[in-house]
Structures are given as C-alpha cells and as structure tokens.
Amino acid sequence: MTGASPLSPRRLVLVLLVLLTFLFLGSTLALMAGPAWLPPREVLRILLGFPTSSEMSLPAGDIVLRIRLPRLLLGGIVGASLSVSGVLFQALLRNPLADPFVLGVSGGAALGGILVLGFGGVLGMGYAAVPPAAFLGSIATALLLFAVAGARGRLSSTSLLLTGVVFNAIASAAIVFVASLSGLSEGTSIFLWLIGSLSAARESSTLLCGLFLLAGLVIVWPQARRLDLLALGEESAAQLGVDVERVKRILLAATSLMVGAAVSVSGLIGFVGLIIPHFLRLLLGPDHRLLVPASALGGALFLILCDTAARTVLAGGELPVGAITALAGGPLFLFLLRRQQGKGLLP
Amino acid sequence: MSEIVLSFEGVSLRLGGRSILHGIDLALLRGEVLGLLGANGAGKTSLLRIATRVLAPDAGGVRLSGRPLEEFSRAELARRIALVPQRSEVPFPFPAAEIVRMGRAPHLGLLGFESREDVALADRAMEEVGIRELARRSILELSGGEQQLVAIARGLVQGTPILLLDEPTAFLDLRHRVHVLRLVRGLARAGRAVLVVSHDLGLAARFCDRLALLSAGEVLSAGAPADVLTPAHLRRAFGIEATVFRAPDGTPVVLPEGDARGPGSPGWTSK
Numbered sequence: 174m175t176g177a178s179p180l181s182p183r184r185l186v187l188v189l190l191v192l193l194t195f196l197f198l199g200s201t202l203a204l205m206a207g208p209a210w211l212p213p214r215e216v217l218r219i220l221l222g223f224p225t226s227s228e229m230s231l232p233a234g235d236i237v238l239r240i241r242l243p244r245l246l247l248g249g250i251v252g253a254s255l256s257v258s259g260v261l262f263q264a265l266l267r268n269p270l271a272d273p274f275v276l277g278v279s280g281g282a283a284l285g286g287i288l289v290l291g292f293g294g295v296l297g298m299g300y301a302a303v304p305p306a307a308f309l310g311s312i313a314t315a316l317l318l319f320a321v322a323g324a325r326g327r328l329s330s331t332s333l334l335l336t337g338v339v340f341n342a343i344a345s346a347a348i349v350f351v352a353s354l355s356g357l358s359e360g361t362s363i364f365l366w367l368i369g370s371l372s373a374a375r376e377s378s379t380l381l382c383g384l385f386l387l388a389g390l391v392i393v394w395p396q397a398r399r400l401d402l403l404a405l406g407e408e409s410a411a412q413l414g415v416d417v418e419r420v421k422r423i424l425l426a427a428t429s430l431m432v433g434a435a436v437s438v439s440g441l442i443g444f445v446g447l448i449i450p451h452f453l454r455l456l457l458g459p460d461h462r463l464l465v466p467a468s469a470l471g472g473a474l475f476l477i478l479c480d481t482a483a484r485t486v487l488a489g490g491e492l493p494v495g496a497i498t499a500l501a502g503g504p505l506f507l508f509l510l511r512r513q514q515g516k517g518l519l520p
Numbered sequence: 521m522s523e524i525v526l527s528f529e530g531v532s533l534r535l536g537g538r539s540i541l542h543g544i545d546l547a548l549l550r551g552e553v554l555g556l557l558g559a560n561g562a563g564k565t566s567l568l569r570i571a572t573r574v575l576a577p578d579a580g581g582v583r584l585s586g587r588p589l590e591e592f593s594r595a596e597l598a599r600r601i602a603l604v605p606q607r608s609e610v611p612f613p614f615p616a617a618e619i620v621r622m623g624r625a626p627h628l629g630l631l632g633f634e635s636r637e638d639v640a641l642a643d644r645a646m647e648e649v650g651i652r653e654l655a656r657r658s659i660l661e662l663s664g665g666e667q668q669l670v671a672i673a674r675g676l677v678q679g680t681p682i683l684l685l686d687e688p689t690a691f692l693d694l695r696h697r698v699h700v701l702r703l704v705r706g707l708a709r710a711g712r713a714v715l716v717v718s719h720d721l722g723l724a725a726r727f728c729d730r731l732a733l734l735s736a737g738e739v740l741s742a743g744a745p746a747d748v749l750t751p752a753h754l755r756r757a758f759g760i761e762a763t764v765f766r767a768p769d770g771t772p773v774v775l776p777e778g779d780a781r782g783p784g785s786p787g788w789t790s791k
Contacts, residue, residue: 179621179634267611398632401618402625406608412572413678414598414626459612462632 256472259446274443277340285310291355308433369442369495385434444502530580558734598626
C-alpha cells in the first residue's frame with residue numbers, strides 16, 4: 174500500500190514473489206489454452222520432462238514445447254520490455270500518459286525495422302539487421318521527443334499527444350510506403366507489423382529480445398531512486414545530487430534498446446507501457462525501486478494473457494495481440510487524460 | 521564566529537540576451553539567516569540556481585567554504601547545500617512522507633534504501649515542520665501551502681550546513697510563516713547558514729540577521745535590516761513610496777503609502 178512507511182528490501186522481495194507467482198499461474202494457463210486444451214497437470218509434466226499420461230502425449234508435448242512455450246517466452250519478454258519502457262518515459266518526461274507507442278517511439282522503431290526488411294536485402298543485410306535498425310529508429314524518435322520537450326524537460330500532455338500523433342502518422346505512412354515499394358505488402362506481414370502480433374516467434378529473436386530486456390533492466394533498476402527524484406523536477410533532482418543529463422542519456426539508451434528489440438520481433442503492440450505502470454502505481458505506489466521490477470513482471474503477465482486471449486477467442490483463427498492491447502489501453506488513455514485535465518494538473 | 525560558508529564573487533548572468541545579474545558580491549555566514557529581497561525579476565531565484573550549479577554564471581563565481589563550486593561533484597554539493605524551491609509539480613502520487621525521505625538521497629548507499637536512521641530523520645523533520653498528519657497523503661492532493669511545508673521538510677532532512685529557501689512562506693498563512701521562520705532561525709543558531717528569499721519585508725526584518733536588497737541585478741544594499749529597509753532603498757528597489765517605522769525593539773516596519781496619501785497621486789491633489 175502507498176502508506177507512510179518506506180520501501181524496505183523485505184517488502185520489495187515479497188511483492189515481487191507474489192507477482193512471480195501470478196506470472197507462473199498465467200503462464201501455465203497460456204500453455205494449457207489453445208485449439209487443443211490441455212489439463213494443467215499435463216502441462217507441468219511436459220515442462221518437467223516426465224512422460225505424459227494421455228495417449229496423445231507426443232503431439233501434446235510438441236504443442237507445449239514447440240508452439241506455445243516459445244510464444245509464451247516472447248510474449249513475456251516483449252510485455253516486460255514495453256511496460257518498463259513505459260515507466261521510463263513517464264518518469265523522464267514527467268507525465269504518466271507517456272508510453273512508447275503513444276509517443277511514436279515504437280513507430281520509429283518499426284520504421285527502422287521495415288526499412289531493413291524492405292531494402293536491406295539490396296545492401297546484403299539479412300534478418301539479423303532488423304533489431305539494430307529498430308533500435309536506431311527508436312533512439313532517433315526518442316531524441317526528437319526530448320528536443321521537443323525542450324530545456325524544461327517536461328512534456329505537457331498537449332505536446333505529448335501532438336508529437337505522438339504526428340510521429341505515428343509519419344511512421345505508419347512511411348512503413349506502408351516502404352512496404353509497397355519493396356513488395357512487402359503481399360500477404361499479412363505488414364498488417365501484423367502495424368497492429369502488433371507475436372505469431373512470428375522464433376528462438377533466435379526471443380533470445381536476442383531477452384538479452385536486450387536483461388541489459389535494460391540491469392541498467393535501469395539501479396537508477397530507480399533517481400527516477401523518483403526526477404519526479405520532483407530536473408532542478409530539484411540535480412540539487413539532490415543527480416547528474417540529470419547523464420541519467421537521462423543512460424535511460425534513453427536503455428529504453429530504446431528494449432523498445433527496438435520488442436518492436437523488431439512483434440511490431441507495434443500498443444499501450445502495454447501505459448496500462449501496467451498505471452495499474453501497478455495504483456496498487457503499489459509510485460516508488461520506482463519497486464515499480465520498475467514489478468512492471469517487468471506485470472507487463473510480461475499482461476501480454477501473455479492478452480496473447481492467450483488473442484489465440485483463443487476466435488475459433489479456428491487468431492487476432493493480433495496488438496488489437497487486444499489497443500482495445501484495453503485506448504479507453505484507459507482517454508480516461509487518464511480526462512482526469513488530468515479535470516484536476517488542472519497539466520496544461 | 522563570522523566564518524564565510526558561501527560567497528558570490530562578481531557573479532554576472534545573462535539569460536536569453538537579457539542581463540539578469542551583474543557583479544553580485546554577497547557572502548553567507550555560518551550561523552546567520554540572510555534575507556534576500558527584491559522586486560519580481562530582480563534575479564533572486566537566479567542567484568539561488570547559480571549557488572546550486574543549475575545555472576552557470578557568465579562571469580564571476582561562487583565559493584563554497586573557500587573552494588570554487590565547480591570543484592565539487594553533484595553528490596558532494598547535495599550534501600552541503602539544500603535548496604527548497606518556490607514550487608515543484610510532482611506528476612506521480614507519492615505520499616508526502618516519501619517526498620520528505622527523498623531529501624536523504626544524497627546520503628544513501630549503493631542499494632538506494634533508506635536506513636532506519638534516515639527514516640527517523642525524515643519523521644523528525646516532518647514533526648518539526650508540523651506536517652506529521654500529512655505523511656500518508658498523496659502529494660497531488662495537498663494544498664499549495666501544505667506542499668510548501670513538505671518541500672521545507674525535505675530541505676531540512678537533507679542535513680546540509682547551508683540551506684537556501686526560495687520564498688518558503690509564499691503560500692503559508694501567518695501562523696505557519698512565523699513557525700517556519702522560527703524554525704529556520706533555530707537552525708541558524710545551531711550553526712547552519714540560511715539564505716531565504718522573501719517578499720514579506722516585515723517578517724524578513726523580524727527574522728533575518730542581515731538583509732540583502734537586489735535591484736536590477738545588483739546588490740543595492742546589504743546589512744542590518746534597519747540599514748537596508750529605508751524609504752530611499754525601497755523607492756529604488758520596488759518603485760514605491762513607503763514610511764518606515766521602528767518597532768519598540770528597533771525592528772523596521774515598512775508601511776507602503778496608499779493611493780490617497782501619496783504625494784503626487786490624484787487623491788493627494790484633489791483634496
């Protein structure tokens with residue numbers, strides 16, 4: 174609870190253990206769910222490598238280990254990356270409405286990725302060049318954003334929305350343009366990029382994405398108290414001993430890494446970075462020492478559950494998970510905006 | 521006794537092509553409360569921002585215990601100088617107690633958790649300022665005055681030998697103004713040095729050991745309150761006519777002239 178007592182290491186560990194338990198339960202559900210429903214016992218036996226009891230054991234093992242588990246891992250990693258990135262942007266821009274998708278940073282990453290997908294072949298670049306290109310796209314967009322935010326280091330909700338809308342419009346148009354020019358628009362791949370989907374899970378990309386997330390967390394978590402201080406304003410943070418410019422550069426690099434990696438494997442999944450931090454702040458308070466790791470776990474759980482829904486709600490087909498997160502996140506965004514304006518908190 | 525802890529030496533500053541400060545010489549002594557007065561835009565806040573190295577002066581410099589300010593790391597500086605800003609807008613619903621505890625940030629270890637001692641210091645500061653009952657409330661729900669008290673407690677908890685306060689009492693009622701200024705005076709008596717920006721001439725005269733009056737980016741006058749608060753100085757600094765009385769203990773009391781009484785005002789001639 175957001176009481177007067179300070180955050181102790183004990184409380185931190187306790188909360189994270191509870192979240193891990195939920196993540197485990199959610200993951201089990203995700204492995205059970207699909208066209209062929211498996212009982213939880215069966216899933217656990219397969220995961221632990223025991224021989225399965227049912228007569229359809231071999232396909233069940235394949236379904237869990239080869240189809241559902243890789244997708245689960247990717248969903249968890251992407252969800253955690255986007256959610257932590259949301260926390261970082263909110264702290265850096267000092268606005269709880271910030272989110273890599275809303276700000277257009279994801280769009281910039283997608284544009285970088287699609288440029289390589291479309292034209293990289295000409296230059297001899299393969300699929301491996303997509304994540305770095307997405308990283309460059311996201312960092313370029315984020316730098317532009319901070320240029321817009323200006324010297325005060327705070328982006329008002331109005332400029333946040335306007336820049337986000339414009340960046341996203343430019344990115345989407347450019348993506349469609351590039352895709353049409355390079356013949357990528359055939360099939361559904363471009364559609365999946367724009368709306369965001371986990372259906373292209375591959376082992377190599379999951380591993381890479383996981384490494385980027387890990388690197389991001391290792392960089393970000395030790396800076397968590399500085400994020401709290403930044404909430405007081407950049408001058409107050411500096412006055413309390415924070416080297417503001419350096420911290421901003423470090424965090425910007427970390428978040429661009431995570432967003433770039435996530436977008437390069439899953440496209441534009443929106444609002445995860447808005448929903449999860451908001452929800453967890455209500456539940457646990459705004460202390461970033463707790464919020465950063467909790468958002469990683471919460472974001473992972475959220476995207477895994479959304480993807481499970483995406484795979485199962487349509488019999489015989491699947492929805493892109495980005496459609497589900499957008500349907501959940503869009504209204505929340507509007508609600509938060511309305512409340513901010515009601516309080517006269519931000520211009 | 522009169523050890524100089526912070527000194528501005530020929531500090532000049534230009535912002536956006538406009539000259540804000542020129543050639544400011546001012547010293548803050550250990551154990552004193554120095555009041556910084558001046559009209560809006562006179563450069564008071566800029567001076568504080570230079571002292572915390574948020575702004576760099578175009579000419580001149582600041583010395584902290586005799587050493588140039590630039591020689592200190594950000595963290596060292598944060599353990600020596602605390603600044604209570606005029607206003608800060610916090611975008612997240614931190615409990616007031618947490619904001620106060622953030623004042624301990626310059627003293628935290630690697631893991632970034634407050635020790636029991638840090639927490640006790642924060643609790644005591646809230647007690648001293650008189651905001652214990654606000655501890656659990658979200659900073660977003662507090663009034664301007666309450667937020668100001670939280671910021672003051674945060675400044676106290678930083679435990680620095682130098683405390684800079686930028687209009688700490690602007691949003692406070694009279695009772696809280698007096699309480700805060702008494703508190704600040706107590707800190708100075710205990711050996712800290714306090715620089716307080718104020719627009720309240722009466723309280724400044726009452727609670728500050730010395731006053732410095734800024735006008736158009738220069739120190740117009742500095743010294744004992746009775747020497748600084750003269751009708752001539754007030755006319756130059758604020759562009760007002762005022763009568764200065766003496767309280768029984770010698771403290772100057774400034775009474776600005778009203779429209780009807782001022783020489784040269786319409787009310788004066790029509791009578």
